[in-house]
Amino acid sequence: MLRIITQQADVKAELQRICDRTHDEQVVHKEATVREVLQAVKRQGDKAVLHYTAEFDNQTLKLEELRVTGSELDTAYQQVSQELLQAIQLAARQIEAFHRQRVPKSWVNFGEDDVVLGKRYTPVDRAGIYVPGGRAAYPSTVLMNAIPAKVAGVPRVVMVTPPGAGKVISPAVLVAAQETGVQEIYRVGGAQAIAALAYGTETIPKVNIITGPGNIYVTLAKKLVYGTVGIDMLAGPSEVLIIADEFANPVHVAADMLAQAEHDPMAAAILLTTDPALAKNVQVAVERQLVDHPRRIDTEKAIAHYGLIVLVESLEAAAELSNEFAPEHLELEVKDPWAILPQIRHAGAIFLGYSTPEAVGDYLAGPNHTLPTSGAARYTSALSVETFLKHSSIIQYSPTALQKVAGAIDALATAEGLPSHADSVRRRIQQDE
Numbered sequence: 001m002l003r004i005i006t007q008q009a010d011v012k013a014e015l016q017r018i019c020d021r022t023h024d025e026q027v028v029h030k031e032a033t034v035r036e037v038l039q040a041v042k043r044q045g046d047k048a049v050l051h052y053t054a055e056f057d058n059q060t061l062k063l064e065e066l067r068v069t070g071s072e073l074d075t076a077y078q079q080v081s082q083e084l085l086q087a088i089q090l091a092a093r094q095i096e097a098f099h100r101q102r103v104p105k106s107w108v109n110f111g112e113d114d115v116v117l118g119k120r121y122t123p124v125d126r127a128g129i130y131v132p133g134g135r136a137a138y139p140s141t142v143l144m145n146a147i148p149a150k151v152a153g154v155p156r157v158v159m160v161t162p163p164g165a166g167k168v169i170s171p172a173v174l175v176a177a178q179e180t181g182v183q184e185i186y187r188v189g190g191a192q193a194i195a196a197l198a199y200g201t202e203t204i205p206k207v208n209i210i211t212g213p214g215n216i217y218v219t220l221a222k223k224l225v226y227g228t229v230g231i232d233m234l235a236g237p238s239e240v241l242i243i244a245d246e247f248a249n250p251v252h253v254a255a256d257m258l259a260q261a262e263h264d265p266m267a268a269a270i271l272l273t274t275d276p277a278l279a280k281n282v283q284v285a286v287e288r289q290l291v292d293h294p295r296r297i298d299t300e301k302a303i304a305h306y307g308l309i310v311l312v313e314s315l316e317a318a319a320e321l322s323n324e325f326a327p328e329h330l331e332l333e334v335k336d337p338w339a340i341l342p343q344i345r346h347a348g349a350i351f352l353g354y355s356t357p358e359a360v361g362d363y364l365a366g367p368n369h370t371l372p373t374s375g376a377a378r379y380t381s382a383l384s385v386e387t388f389l390k391h392s393s394i395i396q397y398s399p400t401a402l403q404k405v406a407g408a409i410d411a412l413a414t415a416e417g418l419p420s421h422a423d424s425v426r427r428r429i430q431q432d433e
């Protein structure tokens with residue numbers, strides 16, 4: 001049963017517990033498993049990949065089955081309906097249009113004394129995108145990761161996704177990959193997939209950056225390989241926090257909470273409301289909608305452990321609690337969402353008004369659905385074209401410009417006790433005199 005608590009109770013501690021669910025003591029044993037997998041794949045490459053795929057995904061693959069073949073890719077198109085293909089294409093167009101807005105451009109400024117300063121953007125050489133596939137298939141995640149990589153101009157995009165029953169990968173996932181130009185796909189998931197992309201194996205190439213969401217094992221693995229390889233962010237088990245007033249529809253609010261809870265037993269769904277009647281009605285609606293839910297067991301677990309309704313004194317108080325939680329998704333189901341928006345400081349994506357269910361963002365509104373979880377929205381943002389770009393600073397000085405700053409550099413270098421720094425400038429000045 002979804003709990004209702006009042007703001008007087010220890011709300012902050014309870015919200016903190018939910019927020020920290022992927023980095024608290026309970027995940028220590030999972031982290032030990034992940035470390036073991038990372039070490040084994042680093043040392044033994046493909047052999048360890050196949051071993052852990054058998055252990056965690058229950059699929060015994062031959063080495064030659066790791067990479068998805070051209071004929072599987074072709075067949076996938078025959079296995080998806082026309083309606084689904086059109087939906088994938090619509091989503092792809094809208095996601096691409098959104099991600100093409102304001103792509104960072106290289107620039108240089110020509111200043112006084114022929115000083116040139118600027119930034120030059122270049123894509124990573126190789127990106128590895130993780131597409132989850134444990135409890136559900138995610139063609140939408142293929143689009144959300146591959147399209148920004150394509151817009152950034154990444155020359156080689158490699159995709160990994162777990163093999164499902166019978167070693168099969170969802171045809172919709174394979175179609176989405178091809179619609180975005182991704183052809184290099186490996187049948188591997190979990191920590192072993194992240195390890196393969198980070199260290200490289202005989203079959204799977206080492207990449208420069210790993211992006212994409214995943215469950216607790218994937219998220220811990222990404223955290224641990226960071227440094228060996230770049231990562232987008234910690235995009236773990238899904239979350240929604242809803243701020244609702246007395247005019248919100250309880251059946252809709254309940255459906256939106258379940259839409260995140262159904263992703264994972266570690267997903268979180270929180271409602272902050274000023275209205276006691278809405279709180280009670282949402283609690284009842286959640287119970288009703290769970291009765292025939294095809295993913296009832298896992299969804300109930302998420303609701304029981306990480307679901308919560310909080311009765312708050314005001315919408316301002318709700319905004320403050322939401323800022324502390326920094327949710328992946330924030331829904332403002334209130335009469336005037338634009339009035340509260342200025343108070344919101346930390347959230348991965350914000351959905352405004354009664355007719356904007358979070359699912360529109362998951363699939364096709366355009367903004368990215370790969371978003372920071374477990375409080376990471378306090379310091380980072382949605383996956384974007386920038387994720388796949390880095391910039392190099394551009395600096396050019398003329399002899400006159402160098403002459404003018406030589407004294408200042410000398411003073412700073414001397415203060416830092418680094419004489420060769422000062423010397424490298426002084427020698428050029430003297431040469432010019």
Ligand SMILES: NC(=O)c1ccc[n+]([C@@H]2O[C@H](COP(=O)([O-])OP(=O)(O)OC[C@H]3O[C@@H](n4cnc5c(N)ncnc54)[C@H](O)[C@@H]3O)[C@@H](O)[C@H]2O)c1
Binds near residue numbers: 188214328
């Ligand atoms: N934050 C975001 O942007 C975002 C977006 C989409 C999905 N998600 C999240 O992605 C996740 C998808 O999870 P999923 O499980 O469906 O797929 P997944 O691909 O992330 O995880 C499946 C893999 O986990 C590994 N695994 C499972 N049990 C294990 C165990 N006991 N020990 C070691 N490894 C194990 C297996 O190797 C398997 O391949 C959900 O948590 C969902 O909420 C997040």
Ligand SMILES: N[C@H](CO)Cc1c[nH]c[nH+]1
Binds near residue numbers: 140237239362370
């Ligand atoms: N809600 C997920 C992000 O947490 C994204 C997703 C994909 N498909 C359905 N939902």
Ligand SMILES: [Zn+2]
Binds near residue numbers: 238259260263362
């Ligand atoms: Zn979702």
